[in-house]
Amino acid sequence: MKAHLNKILIGIIAVSIVFGVFLNIKKQMSVDKSRLPLRVVEERLFQRWITNLKNKDLDISADDFSLKEQAEIYNTTWMTVKSAENPEEKALYDETIEIHTDMDKVVFSPNGRVFVDFRGINRGNVKANEVRVYGLKEDKILDARVLDCSIKGNCYFDRAYFLDNDVFVITEFSRNISKRDTSVPECGAEEICTYTIKLHYVDMIHNTRLVYESKPFDIVIDDWMKNF
Numbered sequence: 084m085k086a087h088l089n090k091i092l093i094g095i096i097a098v099s100i101v102f103g104v105f106l107n108i109k110k111q112m113s114v115d116k117s118r119l120p121l122r123v124v125e126e127r128l129f130q131r132w133i134t135n136l137k138n139k140d141l142d143i144s145a146d147d148f149s150l151k152e153q154a155e156i157y158n159t160t161w162m163t164v165k166s167a168e169n170p171e172e173k174a175l176y177d178e179t180i181e182i183h184t185d186m187d188k189v190v191f192s193p194n195g196r197v198f199v200d201f202r203g204i205n206r207g208n209v210k211a212n213e214v215r216v217y218g219l220k221e222d223k224i225l226d227a228r229v230l231d232c233s234i235k236g237n238c239y240f241d242r243a244y245f246l247d248n249d250v251f252v253i254t255e256f257s258r259n260i261s262k263r264d265t266s267v268p269e270c271g272a273e274e275i276c277t278y279t280i281k282l283h284y285v286d287m288i289h290n291t292r293l294v295y296e297s298k299p300f301d302i303v304i305d306d307w308m309k310n311f
Contacts, residue, residue, distance in 0.1 A: 116150055116153075116293065117149055117150045118146075118148070118149065118150070118295075119145050119148050119282065119284075119295055120284060120293075122246055123246070123252055123282070123284060126244070126246060126252075128242075128244045129145075129244075129252070132242055132254070133145065139307075139310065141300060141302070143280065143297050143298070143300070147297045147298045148280075148282055148296065148297050149295060149296065150293060150294070150295055151281070151294045151295060151296040152294045153291060153292070153293050153294070154291075154292050154294070155290050155291065155292070156227070156229045156230070156285055156287065156290055156291065156292045157227060157229075157290050158227075158228075161227055161228040161229075162225070162226065162227035162228070163225075164223050164224070164226075165223070165224040165226075166222065166223065166224070167222045167223060167224050168222060172224055176218075176219060176224050179217060180195075180196075180198070180218075183198050183200065183217075186200075187202070188200070188201050188202040188203075188240075188243075189201075189202065190245065190251070192218065192245045192247075192248045192249075192251075193247065193248055194248050196218050196219040196220075196248070197216065197217065197218025197219065197220070197225075197248070197287075198216075198217055198218060199215070199216055199243045199245075199251055199253065200214070200215040200216075200217065201214045201215075201240040201243050201253060203239050203240065209228055210231070212231050212232050212233070212234050213228045213230070213231045214228065214229055214231070214243075214253060215227070215228055215229070216228075216229050220287070229285060229292070230253075230283060230285075230292060232257050232281075233258070233260065235260070235269075236258035236259075236260050237256075237257065237258055237270070237271075237272045237276065237278075237304045238255055238256065238257030238258075239255070239256055239257075239304075239308060240253055240254065240255050241254055241255070242254045249286065249287045249288040250284070250285065250286050250288075251285050251287075252282060252283065252285070253282075253283045253285065254280055254281070254282050254283070255280065255281040255282075255283065256278055256280055256304065256307070257278060257279070257281065258270060258277060258279075259277055259278060259279040259296075259299050272303075272304045273303060273305045274303065275301050275302065275303055276301065276302070276303075276304065277299050277301050278299065278300060278301070278302055278304065279296050279297050279298070279299050280296070281295070281296050281297075282294070282295040282296075282297075283295075
C-alpha cells in the first residue's frame, strides 16, 4: 500500500513539474516584444528621462514606442577580443577603465567591468556617430562598436544606462529617415526637422539589439541639444 502511495506521489510531482515548465514556456512565448520591455518602463532612469522630455514640452510616453527592428550587436569587423590572462592586455584594460571612470557620456555596468562610451566625438577608430562597448566578460576583454546612427539624420545619442551587467539601454535622437535612402532631402540641424527617438535595448549575452521607435515630432535639434 505504501509503495502504491509513493508511486502516486511521484506521479503527482512529475506532472506538477511538467505543468510548471509548460507554463513558464508559455509565459515566455507570450511576452509582447512589440512594446517596450516592462523592466525598461519601470526603470527609474527611464522614468526620469521621460519626465524631462515632458518638461521640455516634448509629449512622449512609453506607449509611443513600438518595435522597429531586431539585430545582432557583434560584428567581427567592428570587434576585437583579447585574453585577460595576457599581462599586457590586462594592464591595458585596467588603464582604459581608469581613464574612462567619471567621464561624461561614459556609463559603467553595475560590477564596474564594462562601459558604454556614447560621446559624440571621434575617438581612435570609433567615430562620433558610433557607440563603443569595452570591458571584461569572463576571461575575455571585449572592444566593440555595437551600433551607429545616421549623420544625415542629424543623430546623437543622449542617454545610456545598464539594467544589469549584461543589458543596457541607449536612446538616440535622429530624423525619421532610412540610412539607405539617398533621395531624402537635406534638413540641417539648425532647421525644424521631423525626428523620432530610437531606444536601443542591448543584450550582450544573447547578442541582440531591439530597436524601439517613438512617434515623430518636429524640433530644431541644435537648440534641443543645448537645452536638454
